[in-house]
Amino acid sequence: MSGLETLALLSGVGTAVSAVGTIAGGMAANEQAEFQARQLQQKAQEERAAGQREAFKERKREQLTQSRLQAVSASTGGGTTDPTIVGLASDIAGEGEQQALLQFALGENRARGNEMQAEAARAKGQAAMTGSLLSAAGGAISGGASLYEKYRAYRPRTGSTAYVSPYGIY
Numbered sequence: 001m002s003g004l005e006t007l008a009l010l011s012g013v014g015t016a017v018s019a020v021g022t023i024a025g026g027m028a029a030n031e032q033a034e035f036q037a038r039q040l041q042q043k044a045q046e047e048r049a050a051g052q053r054e055a056f057k058e059r060k061r062e063q064l065t066q067s068r069l070q071a072v073s074a075s076t077g078g079g080t081t082d083p084t085i086v087g088l089a090s091d092i093a094g095e096g097e098q099q100a101l102l103q104f105a106l107g108e109n110r111a112r113g114n115e116m117q118a119e120a121a122r123a124k125g126q127a128a129m130t131g132s133l134l135s136a137a138g139g140a141i142s143g144g145a146s147l148y149e150k151y152r153a154y155r156p157r158t159g160s161t162a163y164v165s166p167y168g169i170y
């Protein structure tokens with residue numbers, strides 16, 4: 001193998017190694033983004049569950065407040081059918097339900113935000129993977145063109161046994 005062939009081989013190997021490294025980097029970025037997306041999906045489920053727990057707590061508070069209202073009204077001699085007591089009970093029930101639904105909504109809102117972040121992380125990972133493939137292909141084409149240009153410069157001229165190189169004619 002001549003020195004020229006050795007240089008051509010080394011140049012080709014260098015281009016291939018660079019392309020493989022670029023692709024590996026894109027694959028790693030994609031795997032990292034997928035891991036982040038899975039964590040965000042898990043966090044979304046936890047946020048939904050937290051919203052449900054808070055809603056349950058609000059309903060429990062409403063029930064305890066209703067119970068207290070009945071106990072106080074009974075201890076003062078009033079009845080549970082008294083119009084004031086019925087109005088207060090209705091207000092307490094409405095406020096309790098509103099607070100419970102608010103907690104559900106807040107948990108769902110946080111969960112959806114995490115799900116959207118997960119989708120964005122996956123898209124970012126896919127973009128990194130696609131970018132690395134395109135960059136590797138571009139590098140390989142560029143390396144091949146460069147190799148061709150260098151190798152072509154060493155071809156003998158027609159009708160001559162001399163070689164032309166960037167450093168002179170031999």
